[in-house]
Amino acid sequence: MPSIELHTVINATIETVFDLSRSIDLHKISTQQTNEEAIAGKTSGLIGFNESVTWRAKHFGIYQNLTSRITEFERPNYFADEMEQGAFQEFKHEHHFSEVNGETQMIDVFTYKSPFGVFGRLADTLFLEKYMTKLLIKRNRIVKEFAESGKWKALLK
Template sequence: MPRIELETIIKAEKNIVFDLSRSIDLHKISTKHTKEEAISGKTSGLIGLNESVTWRAKHLGFYQELTSKITEFEPPNYFADEMVNGVFKSFKHEHHFKQIQKGTLMTDIFTYVSPLGFLGHFADKLFLKSYMEKLLLKRNEIVKTFAETNKWKEIL
């Protein structure tokens, strides 16, 4: 099971970073390059416990739909979303937030199981894990930019 763990230091209050990380509207901005849109469930605002969203986006040349649900929620320290329906066999994305002297330490832990058995395992090694890590890094860059400037006020 591939695992991606990323740490991002953000010079902003933990509450702001937490809320930006669960913002459907900011997620749309961070995935503009994949033409991602929320098509059902919670389609704007802040997603919370037991709420789900279905995304439609173009990844690796194909349009795909994926539904994820917030399964764990401890504001403003932690939340997790898990795939309910989509191309992966499963995935879980944990979002951890810790107030530090410089601001907030945001830690993402993303674990997933690819479809197609051996072929999926091969795809992980060849390109998929790297592709997913780049998506998460892009998302974190946008969260950081909005949190460290007054742009967060446009979202929250």
């Protein structure tokens, strides 16, 4: 199974970064290129333990629905979401947060399994892992921008 690990250092409090990372509204902002829309479950605000969200998004020219649930939650240090229904055979996205020298270290670990056996593994190698990495990097860039600029105040009321 492919695993993507990203490290992002953010000059903001751990609580702010943690909450931005679970903000449905910020997720919508960070995925404008795929027209993501929360259509069921928690559709705005902050998602919490055992809550789910269903996203509708356009990837590779095809609209898809994906439902994920928060399965682990330890504010402000860690949460994980796992796919319940969607295009992957399975995925788990772990979000780790720690304070280091007055800044927040955010570590994402995204592990997934593609469907379709050998064809899915071929897709991983050819383009899917790179595509998913780019999506996560963009999302983290937006979290960092909002946390460091004060824009977070409009989302975390």
